[in-house]
Amino acid sequence: MDAIKTEIVVIGGGPGGYAAAFYAADKGNKVILVEQEKRLGGVCLNRGCIPSKALLHATKVMQEAKESSFRGITFGNPTLDLPKMRAWKEGILEKLSGGVKSLAGMRKVEVMHGRGIFEDSHTLRVETPDGQKFVQFDKAIVAVGSKPAIPKIFDLGNPRIMTSTEALEIEEVPNELLVIGGGYIGMELGTVYAALGSKVVVVEALDSILAGADPDLVRPVLKYAQKNFKEVRTKTKVTHMSTAGPKIKVVVEGEGGKKEELYDRVLVSVGRVPNCNDIGLENTKVSRDEKGFITVNPQQQTSDPNIYAIGDVAGGVMLAHKASKEARIAVEVINGEESAFENTIIPAVVFTDPEIAWAGLTEADAKAKGIDVLVSKFPWGASGRALSFDRTDGLTKLIVDPATERILGVGLVGAGAGELIGEGTLAIEMAATVNDLAQTVHPHPTLSETLMEAAEAFFGHATHTFTRKREE
Amino acid sequence: MDVKLPKLGEGAESGVVVSIAVKEGDQVNKGQTILELENEKAVAAIPASAAGKVSRINVKPGDRISVGHVLITLDGAGNGAAAAEAKAEQPKKSAAPAARPTRRAAPEPEYEEEDFDSSEEQPEETAADKAGFAPPASPSIRKLARDIGLDLRKIQGSDAGGRIVLADIRAYIHRLQRAAARGRGGSAAPASPAAEAKPPVERIDFSQWGSITRKPLSPIRQTISRRMVENAASIPHVTQFDEADITALTELRKKYADAYEKKGARLTLTSFALKAVANTLKKFAIFNSSIDEAVNELVFKDYVHIGLAVDTEQGLLVPVIRDVDKKDLFQLSKDVQELAEKARARKVSLEEMKGGTFTISNQGGIGGAHFTPIINKPEVAILGLGRGAMKAVVKDKKIEPRLMMPIALSYDHRVIDGGEAARFTVELVQAFENFKEENIKI
Numbered sequence: 001m002d003a004i005k006t007e008i009v010v011i012g013g014g015p016g017g018y019a020a021a022f023y024a025a026d027k028g029n030k031v032i033l034v035e036q037e038k039r040l041g042g043v044c045l046n047r048g049c050i051p052s053k054a055l056l057h058a059t060k061v062m063q064e065a066k067e068s069s070f071r072g073i074t075f076g077n078p079t080l081d082l083p084k085m086r087a088w089k090e091g092i093l094e095k096l097s098g099g100v101k102s103l104a105g106m107r108k109v110e111v112m113h114g115r116g117i118f119e120d121s122h123t124l125r126v127e128t129p130d131g132q133k134f135v136q137f138d139k140a141i142v143a144v145g146s147k148p149a150i151p152k153i154f155d156l157g158n159p160r161i162m163t164s165t166e167a168l169e170i171e172e173v174p175n176e177l178l179v180i181g182g183g184y185i186g187m188e189l190g191t192v193y194a195a196l197g198s199k200v201v202v203v204e205a206l207d208s209i210l211a212g213a214d215p216d217l218v219r220p221v222l223k224y225a226q227k228n229f230k231e232v233r234t235k236t237k238v239t240h241m242s243t244a245g246p247k248i249k250v251v252v253e254g255e256g257g258k259k260e261e262l263y264d265r266v267l268v269s270v271g272r273v274p275n276c277n278d279i280g281l282e283n284t285k286v287s288r289d290e291k292g293f294i295t296v297n298p299q300q301q302t303s304d305p306n307i308y309a310i311g312d313v314a315g316g317v318m319l320a321h322k323a324s325k326e327a328r329i330a331v332e333v334i335n336g337e338e339s340a341f342e343n344t345i346i347p348a349v350v351f352t353d354p355e356i357a358w359a360g361l362t363e364a365d366a367k368a369k370g371i372d373v374l375v376s377k378f379p380w381g382a383s384g385r386a387l388s389f390d391r392t393d394g395l396t397k398l399i400v401d402p403a404t405e406r407i408l409g410v411g412l413v414g415a416g417a418g419e420l421i422g423e424g425t426l427a428i429e430m431a432a433t434v435n436d437l438a439q440t441v442h443p444h445p446t447l448s449e450t451l452m453e454a455a456e457a458f459f460g461h462a463t464h465t466f467t468r469k470r471e472e
Numbered sequence: 473m474d475v476k477l478p479k480l481g482e483g484a485e486s487g488v489v490v491s492i493a494v495k496e497g498d499q500v501n502k503g504q505t506i507l508e509l510e511n512e513k514a515v516a517a518i519p520a521s522a523a524g525k526v527s528r529i530n531v532k533p534g535d536r537i538s539v540g541h542v543l544i545t546l547d548g549a550g551n552g553a554a555a556a557e558a559k560a561e562q563p564k565k566s567a568a569p570a571a572r573p574t575r576r577a578a579p580e581p582e583y584e585e586e587d588f589d590s591s592e593e594q595p596e597e598t599a600a601d602k603a604g605f606a607p608p609a610s611p612s613i614r615k616l617a618r619d620i621g622l623d624l625r626k627i628q629g630s631d632a633g634g635r636i637v638l639a640d641i642r643a644y645i646h647r648l649q650r651a652a653a654r655g656r657g658g659s660a661a662p663a664s665p666a667a668e669a670k671p672p673v674e675r676i677d678f679s680q681w682g683s684i685t686r687k688p689l690s691p692i693r694q695t696i697s698r699r700m701v702e703n704a705a706s707i708p709h710v711t712q713f714d715e716a717d718i719t720a721l722t723e724l725r726k727k728y729a730d731a732y733e734k735k736g737a738r739l740t741l742t743s744f745a746l747k748a749v750a751n752t753l754k755k756f757a758i759f760n761s762s763i764d765e766a767v768n769e770l771v772f773k774d775y776v777h778i779g780l781a782v783d784t785e786q787g788l789l790v791p792v793i794r795d796v797d798k799k800d801l802f803q804l805s806k807d808v809q810e811l812a813e814k815a816r817a818r819k820v821s822l823e824e825m826k827g828g829t830f831t832i833s834n835q836g837g838i839g840g841a842h843f844t845p846i847i848n849k850p851e852v853a854i855l856g857l858g859r860g861a862m863k864a865v866v867k868d869k870k871i872e873p874r875l876m877m878p879i880a881l882s883y884d885h886r887v888i889d890g891g892e893a894a895r896f897t898v899e900l901v902q903a904f905e906n907f908k909e910e911n912i913k914i
Contacts, residue, residue, distance in 0.1 A: 343606030365603070431607075431635045432633075
């Protein structure tokens, strides 16, 4: 069979893959985008970021309706129509992936549906519904992403033991739900199910939920969870799991010892693993690290000169926006431009209630690495905007270089924190100083003022809070 | 807090203290000159890396010191209590924009030429450095620097917090260009400002004295021209003359020429010269070296790749024969023949003309005696061979007719001394005169 020739083939149509394909097409390259599923958009659009945010929005509306009586508004008890909710969510995904598809069409990016398997360093075999096709490429960009990890002891083939993929389908609202892993996926989905009415128990092996975020940012989220979940147990592990009729029996080992418990459903959210076991990498010169991620240099090049890797499969933080940035770098390098993933600030947002967001250096990081920094904080209790919608459980803080007063990190917790971190990321990327932020007028009354006020607090003259002179 | 000697620049690791500009008890500001240091390149002003009161001076004029040496000790900076004090003061300091800390105390659009690489300020490591952050500059400036290959870490930002803005990049490039221009003029001794201010070429109308023909300079000729000017101007050449008695060698060549011919190789004097030179280079490694001017180091090569000047219709080409020391005379003869043919057919690749460690220019086939060859940079020596001629030579107090070959060795006097060159020449002459027959047999 004749091979189809192309300059670039992109394997995987998620936020890394389609960004790479589009950018390459915009630069005039001939591109084929290979996607094994019917719908473009990858995990992010179909089984991750977007559906989880849709559900979080829906459940937030429920929550607010329930809790508005003190404002003088009383609703009847919300009733849940799960099929309708699923259809609404599906509609959003359909719209978005349709958008991606038409953008591909406008750019003349050929989308080939099927599994892509490397035959060698310049040939990709694609198993499409109409048989095998061979793509002969100059360069390939691997963007096949990751999937939820499911340790062997949890993998009983019981559909009531879910990963995030199944949990987002909300087949039912279980009465008792166990969430294994208190990372951002476990906490976000725990929030959804708790709002829908499940009694949620979160177990986390480490000594805190949301490891990696600063403890003062995690505190309001923990408080919310302690109130709305049945329980949050840290330093606790699930050591055994078995099917017990319609229930699932688990053995939980924590500081209080061993316990046997019964749940209606279990969500396993203990991390993600790369999807590159069966794409023929062994037929190329691509090498992988001990965890199975493809190793790349700052130019996103693998050890095979023709093959690049981006996104989750290339390791590092597994976030859509990191994949999209890497996509641009790979395409630029392929086109002979100087480009590298270096000193790039990747903001992180956890869509819990309240949200946590941070960018750059965290306080915990600085401490761990012995870096001397100054920290300036502004509590949202002093924000008029936060008070106006009853969410004063927030905090804005800046991590500052003492020598130059350059802003090295921004940390936020609070309702809508995710929308605020963009300004923080820009400040860090622009090498802004605290004074730059303090001198910039922010609109009133908005939550963005908290960034300015945190900067003013650094100098001891924030309007809406009183800070004593720094004593260290 | 101790103020240490910062890194002065490439290859300049130490220097001699010329004068000290502060005394004990003085209050110094960050960036203020504390002493002057003379190194191989220039006299450099060494700035204080922090502000404070001088509590101790640890050096005196005449001291030879190197990077990291403690120059002075300051009170009121660096140590725990003082640092806290400084931090407590910071809010006040920064509230007034004029006193906002910047990396360079008083940013000036123009850089001092003298301190281009002699006083490159080594700022203390900031929290941003430790956390692995990019130098303070916006993403667009960082992209620009990447595109044009600038290291932002070497540039002092003039904006708040030491942020590097476009104006800083312009000033830096300006400074690099001036330094580069100075470097070109500088190598040709002090009294040569002419190199910089080259007058426009005067065009002469040759046809006023008779008829003429004009031909464009071929690219090869232009390259030869540029390289010859460069090599002749930048290397102090000395040429050592001698003669080698090749009477016996010529006999041997005649004796084995047929045998070589039958096996498809021409045994020529060039093959013998390659072997003789390779053996001599093994004994005098300096002739097989190069100068790495960027770091002031000599590079000794364990390989012997000899370039052969080949006279072609288009002009001089110098293909290189690899690993001459490891090849026998037969192989060398074949290589010479092959490369010369390739060069004349213009089929020799750029790769095949690179990596030479020494060059031989044999004009013996054409005629002429001694000449002064120009060294082929980055090599440090070149051998010129003239045509062998019968001469009346006094041997054992008797006059004998001997076939004498003129040899001329040009060497780079920066790295090779006259004595060494004379010894090399003597050794080489002997290599020609006592060529062992067993090395010729095939």
